[in-house]
Amino acid sequence: MEWxxxxxxxxxxxxxxxxxxxxxxxxxxxxxxxxFDIQYQVLEDKTIKSMKNK
Incomplete structure (x- = not known):
């Protein structure tokens, strides 16, 4: 059984x-x-940018 x-x-x-x-x-x-929303958007933008660079 899971916790x-x-x-x-x-x-x-x-x-x-x-x-x-x-x-x-x-x-x-x-x-x-x-x-929080600003910080979340920054992280989301970094993720999108890093995925485009792959």
Missing amino acids: QHLIGYADTQREVVEKALESILENMDIDERRK
């Missing part, structure tokens, strides 16, 4: 992580969320 079934949060590890991230994002204030 997430034991604690009852979700059926898969992916769902557990998604729910945890949703909870964190929902509890951020506007400034925290804005900073």
Whole structure:
């Protein structure tokens, strides 16, 4: 039996992580969320750029 079934949060590890991230994002204030969104976009842009260079 997988650990997430034991604690009852979700059926898969992916769902557990998604729910945890949703909870964190929902509890951020506007400034925290804005900073997070900027940082996320920077990382996403770097990923796209690195994939294009392959």
